[in-house]
């Protein structure tokens with residue numbers, strides 16, 4: 001394949017749900033042409049819904065999507081990956097597109113094997129903030145992937161946020177816990193903060209505005225200043241002031257342990273999926 005990205009590089013998405021939808025919407029807002037993207041879902045109804053939502057052509061014919069693809073993005077649930085890949089192996093071997101999988105847990109080796117073997121496979125763990133161009137994607141490429149192919153995938157995901165490559169595939173479990181799944185942790189924290197505000201008489205709209213824009217401001221300070229989160233926290237926390245009491249409360253309740261356990265549980269599930277779905281003879 002031509003590894004030089006240009007506006008005629010064809011990118012097919014097998015599965016256009018929450019994650020692929022966020023990536024597609026972000027890509028279209030950041031320089032990719034809807035005409036160079038094609039998606040698939042399982043039914044004409046969901047294909048029509050996805051077309052309406054994301055403004056690209058979505059069909060329910062995976063084989064046609066492979067034929068179209070220079071880059072084939074696999075974005076179905078991990079449990080669907082084996083059957084979906086096996087059904088496409090012959091077409092993929094005929095076309096040899098660059099494979100990109102966003103599925104949690106599943107190894108590059110298994111994906112290549114299910115698709116007939118000897119393929120360049122990049123695993124990507126993106127997150128849904130890609131929808132607003134603020135995604136954070138961790139990436140790993142197998143040995144068959146050329147540097148130019150890595151550059152192409154980097155360009156795709158850099159269009160929807162930041163990218164970070166890891167050399168060891170094992171690290172993708174931790175990437176999932178710190179990027180792929182992590183937006184949900186912050187959303188959950190904001191839900192709790194809103195609930196506490198509402199319990200004290202704020203309207204839901206007031207609590208939402210206060211909590212979400214504070215989260216945005218804090219995130220921007222962490223990414224746009226050179227200060228470490230610890231320094232930023234210290235600047236808010238006046239000695240004997242109000243913040244100090246809140247932080248002391250978090251410490252007493254064991255915030256580090258709480259987060260450590262959540263990250264361990266996330267990694268555990270990613271490893272479990274990898275083991276459950278690993279390479280079965282086909």
Ligand SMILES: NC(=O)C1=CN([C@@H]2O[C@H](COP(=O)(O)OP(=O)(O)OC[C@H]3O[C@@H](n4cnc5c(N)ncnc54)[C@H](OP(=O)(O)O)[C@@H]3O)[C@@H](O)[C@H]2O)C=CC1
Nearest residue numbers: 015016017018019041042043046075076077078103104180
């Ligand atoms: N959601 C997230 O935040 C993240 C998800 N991921 C990974 O992304 C992948 C998708 O997750 P998510 O988007 O949340 O899942 P969704 O359930 O939202 O989307 C799954 C999509 O796959 C389609 N699909 C299912 N089976 C097939 C098939 N055989 N052929 C074509 N399309 C099919 C579905 O179509 P239909 O609507 O017709 O059923 C749907 O469009 C997973 O592997 C997950 O691990 C990675 C990082 C973050």
Ligand SMILES: O=C(O)[C@@H]1CCC=N1
Nearest residue numbers: 103104176180181182
């Ligand atoms: O929860 C999940 O399994 C997917 C993978 C990372 C984020 N969502």
